[in-house]
Amino acid sequence: MATDREARRRHPTPDDDVVDRAAGLVARDAVTGTSLRQATYAAALARAGLLQHFPRESMLLDAVARINRRAVGELVARATALPPGRERERVVVEGLVDFAIARPGIAALGRSRVQARTSDPAAEERGLALLDAMGVDAAHEPERVITVVCAFAGIDVATYLASEGYEPDEWRGVVVAAAMRTLGHPDLHSVGDVGVA
Structure with a gap:
């Protein structure tokens, strides 16, 4: 049986769009309890190449983790370049909304893993990095942690x-404004206040 490393050599790294589509398929089928292989064979022709790119589910999860790590790293860098406060929080909120729009499959897979209570230390690390970018001291501000988690959820x-x-x-601006209000910025009520992209 080939190792993940050997399989990666035979199968080039798929682009982020392929990873996103595969993650969405796995997330959808995780709800019904079908395996990755069963889901692939049952999937539409457009998804028939899933096993070619991801002979093992662990390879898909590695690709998703890579994309998430890169996206969170870039978002945290943009946010922490600003002083703590409303604008910094808005950068994080807009970044999360934009990622969820651009990568709905990866977002869905993350949601399904949270619902299944799947342990993921790397995801927990990214979550702590986002809390830090929001200016939250997770060890000493439990109420603020809950508020931020509610906004993110x-x-x-x-x-x-x-x-x-x-x-x-x-709807992008409406979601951003609602999240900002959850974070304690009640003066944001309209789409125009947050600049729809």
Whole structure:
């Protein structure tokens, strides 16, 4: 049986779009309890190449982790270049909304892993980095941690629900404003206040 390293040599690293589509498929099928191989064979022709890119589910999870690590690293760097406060928090919120819009499959896989209570130390590390970028001392501000987690969870659920029937530019600003209000910035009430991208 080939190791993951040998399989990676035979199968070039897929681009982020392929990873996102595969993650979305696995997330959807995780809910019904089908395996990766069963899901692949049952999937539409457009997804038939899934096993070619990811002979093992661990390879998909590694690719998702790579994309998440890069995205969070870039977001944290942008945010921490600003002083703590509203603008810094807005950079984080907008970054999370934009990632969920751009990578709905990866967002869905993360959501399914949280729902399944799958232990993921790397995801926990990224979560702590995002809390730090928000200016939250996780060890000493439990109430603020809960507030930020509520805002982040709201972003996740709202972007998922909105993506089912609306174009992103119809709702992006509303989600950003709602998250900012959750964080304690009640003066943001309209889409125009947050600059729809």
